[in-house]
Amino acid sequence: MLQPLLSDYRIILASSSPRRRELLEQMGIKFEQRSPEVVENFPARLKGAAITDYLARLKAEAYKEQLKEDEILITADTVVWHEGRLLGKPGNDEEALKMLGLLSDDWHEVITSVCCTTARQQRLLHETTLVKFRKLREDEIAWYVAEYHPFDKAGGYGIQDWLGLVGISEISGSYTNVVGLPTASLYELLRNMAR
Secondary structure, three states: OHHHHOOOOEEEEEOOOHHHHHHHHHOOOOEEEEOOOOOOOOOOOOOOHHHHHHHHHHHHHHHHOOOOOOEEEEEEEEEEEEOOEEEOOOOOHHHHHHHHHHHOOOEEEEEEEEEEEOOOOEEEEEEEEEEEEOOOOHHHHHHHHHHHOOOOOHHHOOOOOHHHHHHEEEEEOOHHHHHOOOHHHHHHHHHHHHO
């Protein structure tokens, strides 16, 4: 349903994430994928969705001057927010083990911002999903980190991975948002932009 509306546009996904690529493919959107070269720094005063909003816009800025009239650029950023603290991508085994220990037996927020940019306009949305892990055993966390090396994932886990399948007991909100794109909200945003 969406692709005919987008037939006059060239969609660019500026993300190296294979999960975001798969989600757009599953939505039936034809696009090309580019890997942005952006240093993802943000002001320390920012909290929660303000961080992902800032970074999604920052990634768009790297391409804004190059956009042609018929192009729609999609940029996104996802973070895990737990007890007022940002849990980004772990840098090593130790950081991943610590993050997952914090998330065990507790709720956290997964926040994704998506920025859609053309030569004439920019629209931004963000979505928050609440996720709860059951109490994870230390050997489960250690095995997951050793086997899956979740260093490219916010919070040190992928909901679609083994730990997500066996460890997540409750979720409130969009599942695909946790994977990396709130697809239902993005669908509506793209429909509105293509009119």
